Amino acid sequence: MGFVKEFKEFAFKGNVLDLAVGVIIGAAFGKIVSSLVEDVITPLLLNPALKAAGAENIAKLSWNGVTYGNFLSAVISFLCIAFVLFLIIKAANKMKKPAEEAPAGPTEDQKLLTEIRDLLKNK
Template structure:
């Protein structure tokens, strides 16, 4: 088998194509979630807190030259992204949850075997 044929067999397997689509959609979705967190959630949560502390920008927070504000901003951003993803995955799982199938009754074979058993008990 030639190199081109091997590469073609590898590149166009279902798993590789599905993975590529997942990565592309994940990158686009990551931008949406990042924008939601940075532009909507973080300002709504942090602006009142920062005004109470007296810092208009979280990146300005520092102590003895250690800029812990940047780290704090990254932690808060991570927690917000994790919470949004948790809510989205929870909603997706609730929507895609398969309906529970009621257990089927006994098969004809089981009914016949039960009748035979009962007849043998009665003798």
């Protein structure tokens, strides 16, 4: 098998294309969630809470040259994004229709009764 043919089979498999689409959609969805957190949640909820705590500009907090405020800002941002994703996934799962369960097969008693029935029919 030639190298080009082998690469073509690899690159155009359904799994590779599905993965590429997933990555692209994931990146776009990440931008939506980041914008929601930075442009909506932070100004409405986080900024008033930080002002009340006296830490309006958390990113500039430092101690002996260690800017731990950047780290705290990143942790708070992560927690906000994780919480928003949790809420979105929870809402999406509620909207999904529950999958119909496959009908259960006959029980052992039903199988035995069917065999007895078939034996009685054959007599």
